[in-house]
Amino acid sequence: MDIKIESLTKTYGPQKAVDEISFEVKTGEILGFLGPNGAGKTTTMKMITNYIAIDRGDVSIGGNSIKNQGDKLRRHIGYLPEHNPLYHDMPVIDYLEFSAALQGVPNHLVPARVKEMVKLCGLNAEKHKKIGELSKGYRQRVGLAQAMIHDPEILILDEPTTGLDPNQIVEIRKLIKEIGKEKTVILSTHILSEVEATCDRILIINKGRIVADGTAETLRKQAKGQELLTTKIEDGSAEEIEKAIRELPSVASVEIKGDGRFEIQSKPEMSTARDVFSLCVKNKWVITEMTPSVTKLEDVFRDLTA
Numbered sequence: 001m002d003i004k005i006e007s008l009t010k011t012y013g014p015q016k017a018v019d020e021i022s023f024e025v026k027t028g029e030i031l032g033f034l035g036p037n038g039a040g041k042t043t044t045m046k047m048i049t050n051y052i053a054i055d056r057g058d059v060s061i062g063g064n065s066i067k068n069q070g071d072k073l074r075r076h077i078g079y080l081p082e083h084n085p086l087y088h089d090m091p092v093i094d095y096l097e098f099s100a101a102l103q104g105v106p107n108h109l110v111p112a113r114v115k116e117m118v119k120l121c122g123l124n125a126e127k128h129k130k131i132g133e134l135s136k137g138y139r140q141r142v143g144l145a146q147a148m149i150h151d152p153e154i155l156i157l158d159e160p161t162t163g164l165d166p167n168q169i170v171e172i173r174k175l176i177k178e179i180g181k182e183k184t185v186i187l188s189t190h191i192l193s194e195v196e197a198t199c200d201r202i203l204i205i206n207k208g209r210i211v212a213d214g215t216a217e218t219l220r221k222q223a224k225g226q227e228l229l230t231t232k233i234e235d236g237s238a239e240e241i242e243k244a245i246r247e248l249p250s251v252a253s254v255e256i257k258g259d260g261r262f263e264i265q266s267k268p269e270m271s272t273a274r275d276v277f278s279l280c281v282k283n284k285w286v287i288t289e290m291t292p293s294v295t296k297l298e299d300v301f302r303d304l305t306a
């Protein structure tokens, strides 16, 4: 089931929390929703899931507007909110049964669905504990189980790996990736390695507006257009080599890194590798290493949102 968002807007008092954003997510796609604190991620997710009213614009799910058919469409959506509202006095099993009933799972299917979610989210050892007795990571797992209990086609996950330990993070990412093959998933996170590991596409939002939309690779390219090269050059003095590299027409900057290594930044849309190679041949310097550095997603994020 596809999600189409058109000119979605939400204003709180004088502040536009979400400002005319438009994007689509296709079935089988996992979209990573990134942005600094207060960018508008949670507000957007709440509008997509029909938890808060839309001021302007629309969200359509499988071609139907959430404005007109919100209640009906909610059955197709699983939502893990940022602050996972769990009933602390309820045992895990009871809570999942209750959630299944709330989401309209037919009575005779509830035990099987609960059993499947307990298995999928690794809750077996904890299933008889009260939610209040669980660790933070296990509560998050219960939240995920609750979001998926009615087997929705769409999953909206607000920071799904918050509070999980590194082992659990790997497992939950694996789970989301698996689920994402058939479903439509939007997940928000502050962990940039998480979007790279889990998502097919990244959307970056800043001050309520979309500032980037693409794969990690395309965002890297768009962000800088400048290439970074680390080389190790021998048989010359560092100062002499640095000066000669700096004078090359394709080079924007060069830094001595020690141990014969130099970090060379190209001018926009240019490549330095050939120039550096020819320079070394001419001067009888020997290149023993030449590695292009990848622009970090952290740098892309900072460029777009700082």
Ligand SMILES: Nc1ncnc2c1ncn2[C@@H]1O[C@H](COP(=O)(O)OP(=O)(O)OP(=O)(O)O)[C@@H](O)[C@H]1O
Binding pocket: 012, 017, 035, 036, 037, 038, 039, 040, 041, 042, 043, 044, 082
């Ligand atoms: N109920 C509300 N009343 C007033 N302002 C709100 C309300 N909810 C959100 N906001 C404001 O809207 C803006 C967007 O908030 P939102 O929670 O969507 O950001 P976010 O990207 O999810 O941030 P974070 O990464 O910190 O969770 C913020 O400036 C926030 O203070």
